[in-house]
Amino acid sequence: MSSYNNNTCYDEARRVAIFGGTHGNEMSGVTLVNLWVKNGTEIQRKSVETKAFITNPKAVEKCTRYVDTDLNRAFTPENLSAPEGHDLPYEVRRAQEINRIFGPKGSPDAYDVIFDLHNTTSNMGCTLILESSKDHFNLQMMNYIKKAIAPASCLVLLNEHPLLKYSTSRSVAKHPVGLEVGPQPQGVLRSNIFEAMRVILKHALDFIQLFNEGMEFPPCMVEVFRALERVDYPRDANGNIIAMVHPNLQDGDWEPLNPGDPLFQTFDGKTIHYQGSSTVYPTFINEAAYYEKQQAFVTTRRETLVASAIRKA
Amino acid sequence: MDCVSLPPLSKFAICGGTHGNEMTGIHLLRHLQKHKVEKAGSVSITTVLSNPRAIDACKRYIDTDLNRCFTHTLLRTPITDSSPYELQRAHELNAIVGPKGSEEAVDLICDLHNTTANMGLCVIFNSTDLMALHIYKYIKSKITSVPVRAIDTREPISENYSLDSVGKYGFSFEVGPQPNGVLRADVFNVMKEAVDLTIEWIQQFNSGVTFDGGEAETYCPVNKVDYPRDPTTNEITAAIHPELQDNDFKPLQPGDPIFQSFAGETVKHEGKGLHPVFINECAYYEKRTAFILAEKITVTFPSICVKKDCGV
Numbered sequence: 001m002s003s004y005n006n007n008t009c010y011d012e013a014r015r016v017a018i019f020g021g022t023h024g025n026e027m028s029g030v031t032l033v034n035l036w037v038k039n040g041t042e043i044q045r046k047s048v049e050t051k052a053f054i055t056n057p058k059a060v061e062k063c064t065r066y067v068d069t070d071l072n073r074a075f076t077p078e079n080l081s082a083p084e085g086h087d088l089p090y091e092v093r094r095a096q097e098i099n100r101i102f103g104p105k106g107s108p109d110a111y112d113v114i115f116d117l118h119n120t121t122s123n124m125g126c127t128l129i130l131e132s133s134k135d136h137f138n139l140q141m142m143n144y145i146k147k148a149i150a151p152a153s154c155l156v157l158l159n160e161h162p163l164l165k166y167s168t169s170r171s172v173a174k175h176p177v178g179l180e181v182g183p184q185p186q187g188v189l190r191s192n193i194f195e196a197m198r199v200i201l202k203h204a205l206d207f208i209q210l211f212n213e214g215m216e217f218p219p220c221m222v223e224v225f226r227a228l229e230r231v232d233y234p235r236d237a238n239g240n241i242i243a244m245v246h247p248n249l250q251d252g253d254w255e256p257l258n259p260g261d262p263l264f265q266t267f268d269g270k271t272i273h274y275q276g277s278s279t280v281y282p283t284f285i286n287e288a289a290y291y292e293k294q295q296a297f298v299t300t301r302r303e304t305l306v307a308s309a310i311r312k313a
Numbered sequence: 314m315d316c317v318s319l320p321p322l323s324k325f326a327i328c329g330g331t332h333g334n335e336m337t338g339i340h341l342l343r344h345l346q347k348h349k350v351e352k353a354g355s356v357s358i359t360t361v362l363s364n365p366r367a368i369d370a371c372k373r374y375i376d377t378d379l380n381r382c383f384t385h386t387l388l389r390t391p392i393t394d395s396s397p398y399e400l401q402r403a404h405e406l407n408a409i410v411g412p413k414g415s416e417e418a419v420d421l422i423c424d425l426h427n428t429t430a431n432m433g434l435c436v437i438f439n440s441t442d443l444m445a446l447h448i449y450k451y452i453k454s455k456i457t458s459v460p461v462r463a464i465d466t467r468e469p470i471s472e473n474y475s476l477d478s479v480g481k482y483g484f485s486f487e488v489g490p491q492p493n494g495v496l497r498a499d500v501f502n503v504m505k506e507a508v509d510l511t512i513e514w515i516q517q518f519n520s521g522v523t524f525d526g527g528e529a530e531t532y533c534p535v536n537k538v539d540y541p542r543d544p545t546t547n548e549i550t551a552a553i554h555p556e557l558q559d560n561d562f563k564p565l566q567p568g569d570p571i572f573q574s575f576a577g578e579t580v581k582h583e584g585k586g587l588h589p590v591f592i593n594e595c596a597y598y599e600k601r602t603a604f605i606l607a608e609k610i611t612v613t614f615p616s617i618c619v620k621k622d623c624g625v
Contacts, residue, residue: 034548035575064372121492183490185429187595191552191573237592244498266497267344287496 009191009313010137011174012212013112016050017047017102018043018201020117022072022169023289024059028194032201045205047212055116055169057097058090066091066288072116073253075077075167080105095169096199114173115204117197122297123251123289127138129178130224132170133160134219138175139307140217141207152196155254157283157300158224177204183251186288197250199219216311225254225281225300232294233263233273243272245286245296253283257299264296316616317443321519322482324419326359326410327508331380331424332535332596333367334493337504338425346503347434353457355517362408363406364478366398371494372598374399380424381474388413405478416471422480423511425504428489429595430604431559433460434503438484439473440531440612441464445484447524447617450513452507459488462562464590465531465610490559493595495574523618532562532607533589539601541572542581550574553593564591565606572603 020033034041036052039226043050053058062281063270074307079092080099088096102111126149128142142156157180159165172175200247211217233241241265249257256279264272280299284290327345329338342360351358362368364379376397382388383403388411392401413416421444439444446463453461464487470478477483486507493502516526540549547598551572557565565571565582571589572580585607591597 031552031575040560122494183492183593185490186428186494187598188593189549189552190558190593191555192558194552241340241496244340244501245497247499247502250497250499265491265502267501269341269502286495287498289493291494 006309007311008136009311010211011112012047012312013137013208014047014049014109014206014212015110016048016113016115016205017052017173018115018117019169020052021060022056022116023065023070023118023202024056024061025063025065026117026118026119026184027189028181028184028186028197030054030075031189031194032117032235034197043201043205044195048205048208049091050205054100054117055202056091056094057108060118065186068092070170073166074104075099075169075171076147079167086299087274091280095164098169099172105172113171113175113177113208114170115179115201118166118178118180119179119184119193120252120284121185122131122283122285124155124180124253124283125182126152126200127283128154128178128200130156130158131160131165131168131176131178133224133305135160136308136310137211138177139222140202140220140310141175141177141303143220143222143307144207145200145203146222149199149208150163154200156222156224158226158303158305160269161227161229164227164230198258211312212313217309219309220307222305222307224303224305225283227303228280228299230295230298231263231282233238233296234266240264240291241291245272249282249297250286253285254281259281315507316523316618318618318620320420320518321619322356322444322515323519324341324359324421325356325512326361326419326422326423327425327602328361328363328410328476329425330368330405330413331363332373332378332426333364333369334371334373335425335427335491336494336496337427337488337491338535339368339503340496341425341501350465352485353512354520356515357513359405359410362504363424364399364402372393376400379403382415383407383476383479384474385413385471386613387474393538395543401532403411403423407479411479413482419480420482421515422477422483423478423508424475424483424485425494425508426485426487427491427500428465428493428595429492430486430561430591431490432487432590433462433489434507435462435464435487435590436484437464437466437487438477439468439470439615442482442484443614443617446529446612446614447518448484448511448514450465450527451524452510455502455510456506458499460562463529464607465612467535471512482524495527500577502540518617519618521619521621522611523616526615526617528613531610531612532590534590534605534607535587537600537602537605538589541574549598552579552581557589557592557604559592561590562588
């Protein structure tokens with residue numbers, strides 16, 4: 001990356017991967033990638049080599065999130081540099097393999113862009129997940145996608161918080177892009193969710209093609225939701241949950257949560273209210289996979305980021 | 314029609330977690346156990362978490378679907394250490410709330426389930442079961458927050474493979490939509506209301522109230538429809554069509570769209586006009602079922618009251 005005449009220059013994004021099945025029961029990505037592994041015409045662009053890839057085949061086969069450990073948390077420096085061996089958890093071995101093929105993470109040989117396809121049981125609609133506010137290439141891509149699908153909506157979740165950020169499979173690439181579409185139950189394939197994900201990827205690849213052809217993208221403003229903190233369910237001394245996401249909050253992803261608003265409902269029917277001091281925008285509300293990660297929802301705040309003009313180097 | 318008089322219901326069992334990832338029943342039972350709900354008037358209440366290992370793993374089942382293990386044949390087949398876990402558990406449950414077909418069996422079983430399909434509250438039973446039919450009628454008259462419907466399995470008791478067939482009378486509550494592994498407060502509140510109303514009905518029945526018969530609309534499953542599949546790999550090649558998705562119980566006519574292939578083509582319904590249910594139920598992909606077609610049938614049933622000389 002370099003700067004020239006107020007443009008930020010990035011290398012051509014020649015090698016792109018689309019990951020599905022990072023969680024084996026998130027069916028849109030599994031289905032799309034399987035389709036494209038068989039016939040990749042739809043994802044080909046003249047100046048881009050795009051590889052569709054199932055990251056966690058054992059989990060996909062069992063239609064389960066993971067076999068030993070969450071693959072989408074497994075790409076830590078410790079795991080990637082651990083000595084190889086069969087006593088390593090399956091997903092750690094997978095992470096090392098993926099790092100060999102698409103990385104190494106952090107090196108000049110790593111893939112340019114990786115799209116990682118996910119579903120959520122939360123009512124998040126189409127969400128793009130950004131891992132760095134300084135990745136102007138990604139910011140411009142997300143701006144392009146948002147404009148291309150309007151009036152349909154696609155929001156951007158920025159997960160840059162040192163405590164909340166995690167070592168994702170896509171983090172192997174120079175430009176990691178998470179695509180999270182919901183609501184969809186685990187193990188279920190909903191047609192509208194599947195098609196929405198497909199359309200977003202089409203526009204994303206179009207963007208990369210235009211960029212590689214030399215198009216300059218002028219500076220733009222991108223609204224993002226910056227992840228602040230995770231909020232757990234109320235639990236008893238044994239760790240059992242004692243309340244549920246309140247009906248008023250359920251399905252209210254991205255809507256303002258104001259101090260005093262209902263947050264949880266106990267099994268007895270009592271309401272627990274939000275005690276925070278300012279309005280936040282909750283997301284990942286009641287995601288099935290997050291009960292074990294002690295997360296009922298994540299709070300975010302709205303921010304506008306300025307993306308520099310970009311062009312290829 | 315004459316009033317049918319039946320013995321009082323003195324033993325009522327509520328089961329949950331028959332599928333370990335259907336969260337409402339699990340948490341509702343834990344809530345009842347925490348509050349030591351063991352008796353309501355003259356009826357004793359047993360709460361049973363049916364499949365503890367599947368609940369711990371938050372999976373539908375460990376080896377095999379528990380809710381298919383309760384036929385007379387399977388319950389009579391001897392169990393060994395190498396028998397599937399759920400077959401062993403079925404025998405244990407048969408001892409706790411059964412034995413099926415015997416005098417010792419509980420009077421009434423209510424089994425709590427969730428579905429990923431948009432089915433509101435369904436009461437699932439065999440329409441020859443007068444208790445279940447009356448409880449359905451009672452609940453339908455009281456719950457207004459979601460649609461309440463009856464699914465009539467018409468399964469003769471011996472072939473009936475489900476846990477709710479172990480008691481002298483029995484039915485299941487099926488509430489959706491709710492993803493596996495998720496606990497929604499609105500779904501919990503509906504299920505809790507339905508269970509509370511059931512307990513209320515039993516107490517009224519036992520105390521001598523006559524419940525008027527009448528007519529009820531029920532949905533009787535006729536056949537299941539599978540997804541279009543690739544003949545070589547068996548993988549599905551289409552998803553439920555957006556116009557069918559979430560439209561459980563709405564009449565489906567020949568020519569209506571049912572699937573949208575991944576290539577964008579529409580597959581249309583060709584059979585009789587019927588009512589689709591369990592549309593896109595997660596657990597049914599492996600049972601080769603995209604949805605089940607049901608016929609709407611009106612059943613007529615008599616009033617019931619408790620047999621007064623039975624002694625409660």
